[in-house]
Amino acid sequence: MPPLPVLSGDEFVRAMQRIGYRKERTVGSHMILAHLTRSTLSVPRHPELGRGLLRRLVRDADLTVDELVSLLK
Numbered sequence: 001m002p003p004l005p006v007l008s009g010d011e012f013v014r015a016m017q018r019i020g021y022r023k024e025r026t027v028g029s030h031m032i033l034a035h036l037t038r039s040t041l042s043v044p045r046h047p048e049l050g051r052g053l054l055r056r057l058v059r060d061a062d063l064t065v066d067e068l069v070s071l072l073k
């Protein structure tokens with residue numbers, strides 16, 4: 001399993017858009033992502049997401065770290 005990458009909120013959103021998430025709206029500094037069959041995600045627009053938060057977002061999106069890394073390529 002590759003290590004968890006360091007990502008900004010915008011980079012994470014671009015990766016999620018590759019699997020069908022779309023930006024629903026922005027509330028304050030958080031981007032709300034919606035998907036037809038997966039959980040809605042609230043992603044902070046920070047220059048760097050913390051490891052715990054990123055791991056939680058990956059889990060909420062029903063992905064593995066390997067799948068996230070492949071979406072970033």
